[in-house]
Amino acid sequence: MLFSGLLTKVGVYALFRVYSVVYDGDPRFLPVVLVAALLTMVVGVLGAVGAGGMRQISTFHMVSQIGYIVLGLAISTPAGLAAAIYFLVQYVLGGAAGQGGPADGAGAVEQYVGTDTLSRLGGLAARNPATAVAFALSALSLAGIPPLSGFVAKLALVVGAVEAGMVTAALVAVGVSVVTLLSMLKIWNGAFWGGDAPEPDPGAGAGTVVALRVPVRAVVPALALGSLSLLLGLWAEPLLALSTVAGQGLADTAAYVGAVGTP
Numbered sequence: 001m002l003f004s005g006l007l008t009k010v011g012v013y014a015l016f017r018v019y020s021v022v023y024d025g026d027p028r029f030l031p032v033v034l035v036a037a038l039l040t041m042v043v044g045v046l047g048a049v050g051a052g053g054m055r056q057i058s059t060f061h062m063v064s065q066i067g068y069i070v071l072g073l074a075i076s077t078p079a080g081l082a083a084a085i086y087f088l089v090q091y092v093l094g095g096a097a098g099q100g101g102p103a104d105g106a107g108a109v110e111q112y113v114g115t116d117t118l119s120r121l122g123g124l125a126a127r128n129p130a131t132a133v134a135f136a137l138s139a140l141s142l143a144g145i146p147p148l149s150g151f152v153a154k155l156a157l158v159v160g161a162v163e164a165g166m167v168t169a170a171l172v173a174v175g176v177s178v179v180t181l182l183s184m185l186k187i188w189n190g191a192f193w194g195g196d197a198p199e200p201d202p203g204a205g206a207g208t209v210v211a212l213r214v215p216v217r218a219v220v221p222a223l224a225l226g227s228l229s230l231l232l233g234l235w236a237e238p239l240l241a242l243s244t245v246a247g248q249g250l251a252d253t254a255a256y257v258g259a260v261g262t263p
Helices: 001-020 028-049 054-075 076-093 094-111 127-144 149-163 167-190 215-234 237-251 254-261
Strands: none
Touching: 001 054, 001 076, 001 237, 028 054, 028 167, 054 076, 054 094, 054 149, 076 127, 076 149, 094 149, 094 215, 094 254, 127 149, 127 167, 127 215, 149 167, 149 215
């Protein structure tokens, strides 16, 4: 959860800061950044569609969501940069709600149920309602469903892209969100919905026990982060205002350079 929600964002922050200050937002490199962002989004989400385990799917989405943040840098307008900053901050604060939440739920399921492979799971929602709620909150935020913070972040990026004339990029972002929702539904239908999971093979050894209860304490972090994502979605104005100021600072770095470079 820490790696997903926090550590991977350090590199993204460095990318924004170096590109803005060292390269002064040089527009010549923006097409390369745009292609990298779109490929990251698409390849990540397609990997999630093809994966068969909860943790595998969550990991591929961690890749895909980085593409959304880098898209804001590719847009490189104050609005696009502000949207990317909001996306990054809500991603970290919600924690992992948008991404580590599914990973935390998958870890809890694997720890206490014995597997996170979808073909060997089923009916977990009836036995583990807290786990189901925690996963639903984080998964819906990841897919950009209102009123969660993931929706606000993706809407701001799409609006920024359209305003900058990048309609194709906006359409790709929307399409990837739809596929993200489908992959989250894949987990929901495979692990939480439906009837009992298949009976384990007695000769398969350890790690084949299925359909047991997950203690509520195991998903408290995911529940807390999912609730924070809901709060940041319903009360998005303060963070959006701060992100707007930060986006303007990245678009025009004169004040930052003066403040940092002054002895």
